[in-house]
Amino acid sequence: MTDRTSTISIVTQRERERPITVASPRKSSAKLVSSLILSAIGILFLVPLLWIVFSSFDESATVSMSLPEHWTLDNYAQVMNWDQTWLPLLNSIAISFGTALITVVVGVLAAYPLSRYRMRFQRSFMYAILFGTGLPITAMMVPVYSLFVSLKLLDSTWGVILFMAATSLPMAIxxxxxxxxxxxxxxxxxAWVDGANSMQALGRIVLPLMRPGLGVVFIFVFTTAWGNFFVPFVLLFSADKFPAAVSIFNFFGQYGSIAYGQLAAYSVLYATPMVLLYVLVQRLSGGAFALAGSVKG
Amino acid sequence: MTALAPSGTVARGRGSDPRPRRGSRTFTRILPLLPAVLLLAAFMLGPIVYSLYGSLTNRTLTGPNAANPEFIGLDNYTALFSSAEFWNSLWLTVLFILASAVIGQNVLGMALAVLLRSSVKPLRSLVGGLVVLAWVLPEIVAAFALYAFFSTDGTLNVLLGWVGLEGTSWLYYLPMATVIIANIWRGTAFSMMVYNAALAEVPPELTEAATIDGAGAWQRFTQVTLPVIRRSISTNLLLTTLQTLGVFTLIWVMTGGGPGTQSSTLPVLAYQEAFKFAQVGYGTAIATVTLLIGAIFSIVYIRILKPEVD
Incomplete structure (x- = not known):
């Protein structure tokens, strides 16, 4: 849940260019220096990422990054089997999709009266929501475990989905x-004049007009759930219910130190959908989508 | 959180009429809020209440106290506050937040935002993309990549070997330093994007005026740009602090909190106590303290920055 608040800023990532209007004689040399520093920082960010990519194609991958001597797809072939990859990925899809769907439906219903009517408790409700977005969910997992023992929800995919939906709700609302x-x-x-009630107005007029926004929130919640390791790690026990995040961790514990190539290949398979969805969100929001409210602070 | 319950003290809606139908109409209006309120009450408020209550019991993971924990008052807290391990963990948490979020992510994020704006185009997209990619990856994959990087036979030591330096077992001898750098690597994109957007909003007239008055680049930055975007800075400082307080997976994969508890920040320690040493009540007390710290920062965020809620 650590990057719960983080994806909000996807929308602030617009790079508006302003032409430099005051000509500076040192402009080009300054540009060179900053380009050099930027390249150096870029390399530091690149190296660990390259390790994953190279190792996944390397038949004798180690923990240090090196160009594979023999490029191979063996690592992918090794991990692409039902128990190790496909079932956990399916579980990830089920959990993330369920979480995102519940969050968006419940969130839209809640957002409507908050957006459309003036109510006395509205401000306090919104502040409570904002407060909820700031709470460290990871710190909550021990009491959540005890609560799930009492509710008999341990080792239940639905329990995980409901919990993740609830913790995503503040940001989604x-x-x-x-x-x-x-x-x-x-x-x-x-529409009201024509006799529609508020739910009809919401469904036929408001929602179609905010489709890109619905997409952004859905994908945001989906990717957060997809990347979440700690919640299913604590709340699920049966291997056949594990999402990819937990199954990849167990794989790492069992074979990681002998099969880094397979670990890397598995990581690529697991991470790619998340990266693609991020790109999709950028497209949906046009890069310059002013979701100002979420970082209004 | 108390405001979550629809207490019935609801005002009339915008332009509503004063006729007696008001009560039922208000009810139908707030009805759509109900599912959200129920979910939040069950799975957000529930654990918080459970955390407060559970920290006052001697619940364990197995054995007789697992099913029927006894109420032991503040014993967990007394034990907690007199334990060197807790104070050490609190210090590690403060160190982790200060070094990786407040200083690391914010300074590097700001530097990147500035550099991106003054570099050549293809490089800008490339480096910006790499930084964002490190942040978009699932946390556990980022943790594997950095675990490999810092391993004894990992990339870092190979690189050091090239320049004739002897590496060490970073994860073992300097566990906090490695997880701090890891969190900077993973989280800087957020600050970079916030500051990139903030810098785009600084009116160029201001910096131009300063240039004409003879201010150098550094002066322009500290005297003009920083004061203009101070609101983004304080918002970003608080948000990155809250995110970093909750970091678990990165540390758990890289060092497991160890060696011993040398890199156990509060969320890691709570997990270790509850599930490794089976002291659920004690772990819950740690969780409660962590939640409290998060709550304080959250309230500071709301009170000082007063984000608009309307």
Missing amino acids: WMLKNFMDSVPISLEEA
Whole structure:
């Protein structure tokens, strides 16, 4: 859950260029120096990433990064079997999809009255939501475990989904309300005049207009759940229910120190969907999508 | 969290009428909030209440106290506050947050944002993309990559060998330093993006005026740019602090909190006590303290920065 708040800023990542209007004689040399420093930092970020890619194609991969002497797909072939990869990936899809779906549906329902009506408790509710986005969920896992013992929800995929949906809700409601605020209320008023009730107005007018926003929130919750290791690690016991994050950890514990190539190949298979979804969100939000509200702070 | 319950003290809606229908209408209006309130009450408020209560019991993972824990009052806290391990872990948490988030991610993120704006185009997209990729990857994959990097036979020691330096077992002898660098590597993208957006909003007239007044680049940055974006800075400082307080997977994979408890920050220590040493009540007390620290930072965030909620 650590990057729970982080994906918000995807939307702030617009690079607006402003032409330099005051000509500076040292401009080009300064540009060279900063390019050099930037390259050095870039290499530091690149090296650990390259290790994953190279090792996954290396038949004799070790912990140090090196170009494979013999490029091979053997590592991928080794890990691509039902128990080790496909079932955990399916479990990841089920958990992430369930979490995202519940969060978006419940979040949209909650965001609607918060966005459309003035209510006395609205401000305190929004502050409580904001407070919830800041709580360290990882610190909560021990009491969550005890709570799940009492609720008899341990080792239940549904339990994991409900918990992850609840912990994603504060950020989702916050984002969805801001998206909804940007849909003009006058359109709904026209619908009300025609006799639509508020839920019909929400379904037929507001939601279609905020489709990109719904996509952004859905993918945001989906990827957060996809990358979450700690929650299923604590709450699930049966190997056939493990999502990829937990199964890859167990693989690392059992074979990691002898089969780094396979570990890397598994990591690539597990990480690729997340990277693709991130790119998709960037596309959806057009890169310059001012989801100002989520980082309004 | 108390505001979560629909207490019925609901005002009339915008432009609503004063007729007696008001009560039922208010009810239908807040009805859609109900599923969210129920979920949050069960799985956010529930664990918090359970955390407070569980920290006052001697619940264990197995044995007779697992099913029927006894109420032992503040004993867990007395034990906690008199344990050197706890204070050590609290110090490690503070060190981890200060070094990796407040200094590391923020300074490097700001430096990257500035450098990105003053570098050539293809390099900018490439390096920016790499930094973001490190952050988009699942945490556990990032942890594997950095574990390999710092391993005794890992890339870092190979590189040091090239320049004739002798490496060491970084993960064993300097566990905190490695997880701090790992968290900077993984989390800097967030600060970089926040500052990149903030710098784009600084009116160029301001820096131009300073240039005409004879200010150098460094002066322009500290005297003009930083004051203009101070709100983004304080917001980012708080958000990265809260994220870093919750880091578990990175540390767990790289060092397991060890050797011993030498890199056990509070979330790791809570997990170790509860599930490794089976002292669930004691682990819950640590969890409660961590939650409390998070809550304080969260409240500071809301009170000082006053994000708009309307």
